[in-house]
Structures are given as C-alpha cells and as structure tokens.
Amino acid sequence: QVQLAESGGGLVQPGGSLRLSCAASERTLSANTFAWFRQAPGKEREFIGGISRDGKSRNTVNSVKGRFAISRDNAKNTVYLQMNSLKPEDTALYYCAASSIAGAIAEEFFNSWGQGTQVTVSS
Numbered sequence: 001q002v003q004l005a006e007s008g009g010g011l012v013q014p015g016g017s018l019r020l021s022c023a024a025s026e027r028t029l030s031a032n033t034f035a036w037f038r039q040a041p042g043k044e045r046e047f048i049g050g051i052s053r054d055g056k057s058r059n060t061v062n063s064v065k066g067r068f069a070i071s072r073d074n075a076k077n078t079v080y081l082q083m084n085s086l087k088p089e090d091t092a093l094y095y096c097a098a099s100s101i102a103g104a105i106a107e108e109f110f111n112s113w114g115q116g117t118q119v120t121v122s123s
Contacts, residue, residue: 003027006096009117012086016121020081022096022114031098034079035110036070038092038119045095047105051079057103064090086121093118 008020022034035050049060051070058070067086072079079096094117097110104110 003112004096004098004114006094006114006117009094009119011120011122013123014087014121016086017082017084018086018119020083020094020096020117020119022079022081024077024079024096024098026077031100031112032102033099033104033110034070034072035097035099035104036068036081037095037097037107038090039095039116040089040092043092045107047107049081050103050105052102083119086119088121091119091121 003025005023012018032053033050036048037045038048039045048064049070051058055072060068067084069082096114098112099110101109
C-alpha cells in the first residue's frame with residue numbers, strides 16, 4: 001500500500017523553478033512531521049526541510065534557504081516543495097517522508113517514504 005507519492009520533477013534550466021508534490025494517504029497525513037530529502041549521484045541522502053502537522057512550523061537547511069519553501073494543503077492531502085532559483089547542484093532524486101516525531105530531521109526517524117522524483121538542473 002503506497003502512502004506517499006511524489007510528482008513534479010523534471011528537467012529545468014539554471015535559475016528556473018519547479019514545484020514538487022507529495023500526495024499522502026489520510027492516515028499518513030496525520031504524521032507529526034513531513035519532510036523532503038534529496039540524494040544526488042554518489043552522495044548520501046540529505047534532509048532539506050520539514051513541516052509540522054499544522055503547517056505552522058517549517059524549516060529548511062541553509063543550502064536551500066530563501067530558494068525552497070515547504071507548504072501543505074491538508075484538504076488535498078498534499079505536501080509541496082516549491083523550488084526557485086534552481087542550481088545545477090540541486091540535481092538529485094527528491095523524496096518526501098513522514099515521521100510520527102515532531103521536529104524530526106534524522107532519516108532514521110522517518111518510517112514512510114515515497115519512491116522519489118528526479119530533478120535535473122542543466123542548460
């Protein structure tokens with residue numbers, strides 16, 4: 001049973017924008033933290049940002065701060081990652097994940113994962 005499903009990835013030029021979506025089952029949407037991770041070729045998967053269940057608490061890592069924003073629409077059972085001013089180093093497979101732990105950041109605390117969506121930033 002798939003609980004999380006990402007979409008919206010693709011090829012974009014440097015400086016461009018993409019919005020990733022993560023569709024969640026109603027049960028998964030009740031998780032305390034939703035987060036986005038990414039994994040670039042040859043690198044470990046990294047946390048890039050998270051959002052609380054009520055959407056009032058959000059955070060992003062310094063490397064994407066000011067460019068990426070996380071939001072959620074509970075009526076649509078969806079969490080979003082808006083990515084602006086994309087750089088070639090943002091190229092990665094992007095995952096959404098859910099955790100029962102409020103404020104979770106470490107990958108080990110996330111027990112629901114999507115299959116990932118590829119983002120490629122290139123001219």
